[in-house]
Amino acid sequence: MTAYTVSQWILFFYIYCFCGWVWESAYVSVCERKPVNRGFLKGPFLPIYGSGAICILIVTIPVRGNIPAMCIVGMGSATVLEYITSVLMETLFKVRYWDYSHKKFNFQGQICLESSLAWGLLTILMTRMIHKPIEAFAFWLPSSVLTGVTMVVTVIFAADFALSFKAALDLRDVLVRMEQAKAELEQMPRRLDVILAVSEENWDNRK
Numbered sequence: 001m002t003a004y005t006v007s008q009w010i011l012f013f014y015i016y017c018f019c020g021w022v023w024e025s026a027y028v029s030v031c032e033r034k035p036v037n038r039g040f041l042k043g044p045f046l047p048i049y050g051s052g053a054i055c056i057l058i059v060t061i062p063v064r065g066n067i068p069a070m071c072i073v074g075m076g077s078a079t080v081l082e083y084i085t086s087v088l089m090e091t092l093f094k095v096r097y098w099d100y101s102h103k104k105f106n107f108q109g110q111i112c113l114e115s116s117l118a119w120g121l122l123t124i125l126m127t128r129m130i131h132k133p134i135e136a137f138a139f140w141l142p143s144s145v146l147t148g149v150t151m152v153v154t155v156i157f158a159a160d161f162a163l164s165f166k167a168a169l170d171l172r173d174v175l176v177r178m179e180q181a182k183a184e185l186e187q188m189p190r191r192l193d194v195i196l197a198v199s200e201e202n203w204d205n206r207k
Contacts, residue, residue: 008138010150012057013050014157015134020049040089040097040168043160048085052078056123057131067124074123079116086110093168 004012021044028036039046056074063069087110090096099109106112138146 004138005143005146007143007146007150009054010154011138011141011146012131012134013054014045014150014153015050016053017045017047017050020046020052024049041157041160041164043156045157045160048082051085052081052119052122053126055081056119056126060123060127064127067128070123070127071120074127075116075120078119078123079111082115082119083107083111095168 021039024038024046025036025044028038039048041047055077059073059077060070063073086096086098090110096109100106100112100115101109103112103114105114141149
């Protein structure tokens with residue numbers, strides 16, 4: 001694999017974030033028969049796809065050209081990344097942004113065999129086909145233009161991430177308060193039973 005500059009790596013990340021968003025939003029929209037904006041961010045970015053693509057490009061360097069090895073390495077690394085990301089987001093925001101519980105051979109609903117196999121297939125498609133025109137485009141862009149584009153997109157991405165992060169934290173606080181209120185309501189019958197028992201005991205003692 002040709003060595004890339006930092007700006008080119010960043011460009012690859014954003015391109016794959018966008019491609020992932022287009023694919024998943026279109027797929028879910030068709031399944032649910034209504035427009036669905038998938039992902040954590042408000043804009044057309046799905047960071048898990050961008051991160052997964054960069055991870056795949058890096059980990060497959062030692063086995064580039066060996067298709068079975070590339071598939072296994074890409075599938076394994078992307079699956080681990082997906083699991084860690086899902087666990088961290090659920091722990092931090094109290095919301096599961098994807099759930100494979102309804103899929104066969106899933107683990108904690110965070111990952112599943114179907115998704116892992118898809119990552120393996122994507123590894124082959126990306127390294128053998130998809131990435132070549134994207135790589136050519138990155139090499140074609142003048143360095144100054146590339147730097148300018150990545151800087152502008154980074155500002156937009158960072159602003160979107162900051163706003164989405166705050167919104168997710170606000171939603172988490174609401175969910176926590178709802179859970180606390182639910183727990184309080186569940187305790188009410190027991191408290192009423194205790195109050196009634198104490199009242200009856202006091203009444204009997206007064207007789």
